[in-house]
Amino acid sequence: MPKIGEDLTSYLRQNMMPTVWCPGCGHGNIFRAITESFRQLELDPSRIAVLGGIGCSGRTPFYFNTNAMHTTHGRVLAFATGLKLANPGLTVVVTMGDGDALAIGAGHFVHAARRNIDLTAILYNNSIYGMTGGQEAPSTPLAFRSTTSPFGSIEPAFDTVELALAAGATYVARTTTFDFADMPRYIAEAIAHPGFSVVEILSQCPTYFGRLNRLGEAPELLDYERTHTFLREDAPLLTKEEMVGKLPLGVFRNEIRPEYTKEYAKLCEAQGGNYSV
Template identity: 65%
Template sequence: MKSGPDLRQYLRQESMPNVWCPGCGHGSVMAALTRAFDNLQLDLDQTVVVGGIGCASRMPFFLNTNGMHTTHGRALAFATGVKLASPDLNVITVMGDGDALSIGGNHLIHACRRNIDLTALILNNGIYGMTGGQLAPTTPQGFRSTTSSLGSIEVPFDAVDLALAAGATYVARTTTFDFEEIPALIETAIKHPGFALVEILSQCPTYFGRLNRLGDGRALLDYERDSTAPQEEITREQLVGRFSVGVFREEIRPEYTRRYAALLERARRDGNA
């Protein structure tokens, strides 16, 4: 059997055990992230992982990088300050779906619009986990949560559509079922010189699975497999309650900190104050 690199060096042993429930998908994403770190040989001293509030946003505690665990929904606002003030740092935000798409939606669209060189991972489990299973802006219609016991009548947000419309220059979606794909997507996102968003459908057996009678973590991986299809194999009409996966955009457009550096150069040359 091929022995891989020792990925424990990327984890902060002092913070273990992590907070995630048995069967939760977030650990898979963290494992994939450490593989991406290893493949890129990322300088951990020069890397900052920024989270908001929620299950996914706890990830900064468990990674052996600099970590910033901020306020609910605001990870991208804090990360924008970090990156602008210190553009050489690698800045990665890890958010849940409620964090990124509900309370933090404004910051998400504006980070996309600026095309600032941040990596944004959205771990979408379709529910609010940390607060006990309430309706999320991503809960599919008809699905149950502790605040939609008769089935949700809300129209869920599609993070990929939102990011594409708002101007993100790298946009991808995958699932924890497709674990082997995640490290490469994250590596590309980290290397991408612009705002890079990777949405990862992740399973929450404790609430999403239990309240919707979908079973445990293993069964939820089957649900992920069955409710997704590669973007080229699915039409928009077929997308109700289902997700397309793949890389939706990868293009180079002027990045914000580089545009700012150019502005500084002009200011230095011309001076206007």
């Protein structure tokens, strides 16, 4: 659990502070948790690369004193795949919005999972397109409002965990910004995992999602996360009625299968090439 006063400055680009995020935005909590996970793993900043797409979440790499890339909307996993193949020794962490990962970038998401390339995707799920003004995303829950669905969404939302599991990701976890103390542990486990890892973090966008759905400010949104989730290991203790409308949290898969850059290295070696991991 992060402690107040802990020195994380070696990972931070302090001259870029304060961050661009609105007061109460959950993206700041996730940024803090990623930093803490680097400290827990004692990673050398020069051996980390943090990549982002376009979106409020995509701003995360700006604030890290590591290698960093701000890429294009929906294409961050393609950039990350190239980077990891070119430099397999780097720890590559990919920060993605729910729009970035599940709409325009959905193809890259499922194929990175299928290949099991050793990248860590942190999916900031605030149920809406934040940066562009609160449009509906594939993660907007049924009947919830956005600027493009003012009468409530008539589309069911993607379940990120189910999608990542079906596509073949080998580490899959879900948590929330309310569960702030648990976030670094999941992220650290995902980074340490040798394969494609997904950590979905249910996050709050008070500026659009909270306001358009009259759910209140950050404290009320955090409470909403608390009351609409449960730990998957607690499922046997709950009735079906108690689980309706709630999402399970925890680790859904943590398994080893052949990783893409290692398989590529084996192939190159068999062909007499000199690619090594």
